[in-house]
Amino acid sequence: MTRLGLTDTTLRDAHQSLLATRLRLEDMLPAVEMLDAVGFHSLEVWGGATFDTCLRFLGEDPWERLRLLRKGFKKSKLQMLLRGQNLVGYKHYPDDIVTEFVRRAAGDGIDIFRIFDGLNDVRNMETAIRAAKDAGAHVQGTVSYTVSPIHDVCSFTRTAKELAELGVDSICVKDMAGIITPYDAELIIRRLKEAVGLPVQLHCHYTSGMGSMAYLKAAEAGVDVVDTAISTLALGTSQPPTESLVAALAGTARDTGLDLALLARIAEFFREVRKKYAEVDVGTTVDVNVIRYQIPGGMYSNFIAQLEQQKALDRLPEVLAELPRLRQEMGYPPLVTPSSQIVGSQAVLNVLAGERFKMVSNETKAYMRGLYGLPPGEVDDAVRRKVIGDEALVTVRPADLLPPGLEEARREAAPLAESAQDVLSYALFPPQAKKFLEERLAARTGIDQRVLAQTAAEVERGKVYPAP
Numbered sequence: 001m002t003r004l005g006l007t008d009t010t011l012r013d014a015h016q017s018l019l020a021t022r023l024r025l026e027d028m029l030p031a032v033e034m035l036d037a038v039g040f041h042s043l044e045v046w047g048g049a050t051f052d053t054c055l056r057f058l059g060e061d062p063w064e065r066l067r068l069l070r071k072g073f074k075k076s077k078l079q080m081l082l083r084g085q086n087l088v089g090y091k092h093y094p095d096d097i098v099t100e101f102v103r104r105a106a107g108d109g110i111d112i113f114r115i116f117d118g119l120n121d122v123r124n125m126e127t128a129i130r131a132a133k134d135a136g137a138h139v140q141g142t143v144s145y146t147v148s149p150i151h152d153v154c155s156f157t158r159t160a161k162e163l164a165e166l167g168v169d170s171i172c173v174k175d176m177a178g179i180i181t182p183y184d185a186e187l188i189i190r191r192l193k194e195a196v197g198l199p200v201q202l203h204c205h206y207t208s209g210m211g212s213m214a215y216l217k218a219a220e221a222g223v224d225v226v227d228t229a230i231s232t233l234a235l236g237t238s239q240p241p242t243e244s245l246v247a248a249l250a251g252t253a254r255d256t257g258l259d260l261a262l263l264a265r266i267a268e269f270f271r272e273v274r275k276k277y278a279e280v281d282v283g284t285t286v287d288v289n290v291i292r293y294q295i296p297g298g299m300y301s302n303f304i305a306q307l308e309q310q311k312a313l314d315r316l317p318e319v320l321a322e323l324p325r326l327r328q329e330m331g332y333p334p335l336v337t338p339s340s341q342i343v344g345s346q347a348v349l350n351v352l353a354g355e356r357f358k359m360v361s362n363e364t365k366a367y368m369r370g371l372y373g374l375p376p377g378e379v380d381d382a383v384r385r386k387v388i389g390d391e392a393l394v395t396v397r398p399a400d401l402l403p404p405g406l407e408e409a410r411r412e413a414a415p416l417a418e419s420a421q422d423v424l425s426y427a428l429f430p431p432q433a434k435k436f437l438e439e440r441l442a443a444r445t446g447i448d449q450r451v452l453a454q455t456a457a458e459v460e461r462g463k464v465y466p467a468p
């Protein structure tokens with residue numbers, strides 16, 4: 001066997017899981033030289049929720065972040081997480097936007113695209129896979145791991161084979177909930193290695209406390225790469241810590257060859273950085289409830305936030321009990337974006353409304369119609385009727401129903417967009433991108449946006465300004 005490769009997730013999944021995705025570029029760049037020197041298989045630095053958070057909360061241009069990271073990383077491969085037809089958003093985008101997004105992301109520095117779909121519906125990954133291949137990138141097809149009566153090593157292998165047929169370069173088993181047991185990991189990795197014939201990577205979260213054990217058994221079963229985060233941003237809902245795995249495998253057939261002294265310096269850097277984000281830090285404890293409820297990193301804290309907002313934190317046990325029942329009725333979707341949000345919000349509604357499905361989110365309706373793709377299992381008929389009545393079901397690939405959207409986005413973003421990337425930001429998150437682009441323009445031109453708005457309001461009210 002050969003060296004075990006490590007993908008470092010510190011700059012993406014780790015802070016998405018522990019610090020509400022708030023890590024700023026200024027707290028990444030000073031570590032780039034050290035991270036680049038480690039010799040990781042790759043570093044996941046973009047995608048997932050980072051894009052959205054840049055625009056919505058940080059006032060950062062996500063594309064600029066990518067380009068600056070690319071400039072800093074001289075020799076390492078950079079990786080992103082892409083939600084198939086949802087890209088880095090929460091709904092399906094038209095094919096022309098998906099293709100253009102992937103092309104630009106590759107152009108700005110992404111070497112490896114990890115592409116998944118919340119329902120393991122391979123049709124929702126096709127367009128992104130094709131675009132990434134056309135861009136000459138490494139395409140990693142993803143099998144979202146979950147525990148349910150209809151998911152087993154055979155169903156995961158079937159999904160992986162479908163992805164292989166689309167020409168992906170490697171397979172990722174994505175345990176976003178952090179619930180895979182060491183022996184399940186061993187079994188699945190061994191089977192995939194035999195049956196699919198592609199490199200296999202395992203992505204775990206530490207939520208249940210089993211992540212490092214799963215990696216060890218997976219390493220013995222021949223997994224090619226696993227995902228870890230630097231110790232000071234690892235554990236809890238984040239990834240297993242890099243340093244422990246490096247030490248555990250030193251001197252064995254799967255020795256990672258990485259330098260613990262250098263990793264210690266990186267850990268020290270992020271220990272200090274983390275203190276700046278104490279306000280959003282969810283901390284790092286093992287949560288045994290995730291094994292019972294299959295809640296991915298982040299979902300549990302979302303529940304707490306949603307219930308706190310409604311001053312109903314005492315209903316948490318009911319929500320946690322509602323979740324498995326609801327999931328069965330919805331055909332056992334893996335709990336990953338966006339299905340985790342759909343199922344999670346609906347579980348909260350079902351509990352707080354006092355009657356199940358008395359209140360139904362638009363997303364639940366869309367899901368029941370098939371607009372997110374084909375649920376892995378049977379959807380409960382009675383529940384479906386309750387949610388959508390006798391509306392027609394969608395059986396084609398959902399994006400087949402979407403007209404092209406890029407031209408319209410170009411037209412609408414034209415006054416503010418300075419690049420094709422700006423147009424894409426707008427196409428994905430119109431209000432957030434508009435606000436970001438306006439503020440950027442105001443900052444550049446030195447015009448205070450509040451003064452501008454005030455002036456516009458005064459002109460509207462009939463106040464006349466003398467011509468200059």
Ligand code: CO
Nearest residue numbers: 013176203205
């Ligand atoms: Co993850």
